[in-house]
Amino acid sequence: MLSPASSAGLAIALGANLGDPAATFTAVRPLLAAALQAWAGAAGCCGLELRWSPRYRTAPVGGPPGQPAYLNAVVLGLCRSAPSPASPWPEAGLLLERLLALEARFGRERLVPWGPRRLDLDLLWCGGQRSASPQLTLPHPRLGERSFVLAPLAAIAPDLLLPGGVAAGPCTVAERLAALARAAGEPPPAPLAGALGWPEGA
Numbered sequence: 001m002l003s004p005a006s007s008a009g010l011a012i013a014l015g016a017n018l019g020d021p022a023a024t025f026t027a028v029r030p031l032l033a034a035a036l037q038a039w040a041g042a043a044g045c046c047g048l049e050l051r052w053s054p055r056y057r058t059a060p061v062g063g064p065p066g067q068p069a070y071l072n073a074v075v076l077g078l079c080r081s082a083p084s085p086a087s088p089w090p091e092a093g094l095l096l097e098r099l100l101a102l103e104a105r106f107g108r109e110r111l112v113p114w115g116p117r118r119l120d121l122d123l124l125w126c127g128g129q130r131s132a133s134p135q136l137t138l139p140h141p142r143l144g145e146r147s148f149v150l151a152p153l154a155a156i157a158p159d160l161l162l163p164g165g166v167a168a169g170p171c172t173v174a175e176r177l178a179a180l181a182r183a184a185g186e187p188p189p190a191p192l193a194g195a196l197g198w199p200e201g202a
Contacts, residue, residue: 010077010127012036012099013140013149015120017060021071024106024119025055026197031105032121035098036077042090045079053152054200056189060116061146067116072189073198074124074152076160092126096136099123124149125163139163150177151189155202 012032016024033050040048053074060067099121106119124140131138143149144162150173153160158174171179181188194201 009079009125010036010095011124011153012075012077013120013122013124013152014073014075015070015122015148016118017068017070018116018118019107022055022195022198025071025073026195028102028106028119028121029198031102032075035102036075036095039090039095039098040077040079042094047080049078049080051076051078051156052198052200053156054194054202055192055198056148056151057192058148058151058189061148063116070148071192072148072152074149074156076153076157092123092129092131092138093133093136095126096123122149144176145180147177147180148189150180151191153177155191155200 014025014028014032029052036050037048053076056072058070058072060070103119103121108117108119122140123136123138124143126138129138139162140149153173154177158172160173162171162173162176191202
């Protein structure tokens, strides 16, 4: 069982519900992969392994009423050759800058909290780094409450331990997703079949 609190793991959630989300996901995937490889390589991580989840169709959570459904996915990054203590992961803030630049490239505008968007790239955790700045909170404070994030994660790493502080006690992704399903607080995400440019599917 892998703990994402180790220095070898990071995860990013993708979301979009404006324009053509499927086309956006296909277009941003190689750009995001390149950004992650460059960021990790700067810290001496050789061979960052990226695991991409299937895409999910999900109902909007929060924000203004009447939003279109979202397309969601997750990419999990595992460093096969972890950085040494003398050369740790670069700051998560440096990765955040790359993510924000990609969002802007695809027309992201922040007009309404939790409002519709062309692309959302949320850093969920980054090794064992902790942050509580206005720009970045790590681990993501709502990670354990969002089935549209947990369902994609469970599809590729169900036994992954969630970072401390995002759930009531230590639990795996699958356990937390099951707890949310029992609570029936929101419609379950619907997995989509694989497609050209995004082969992972249900």
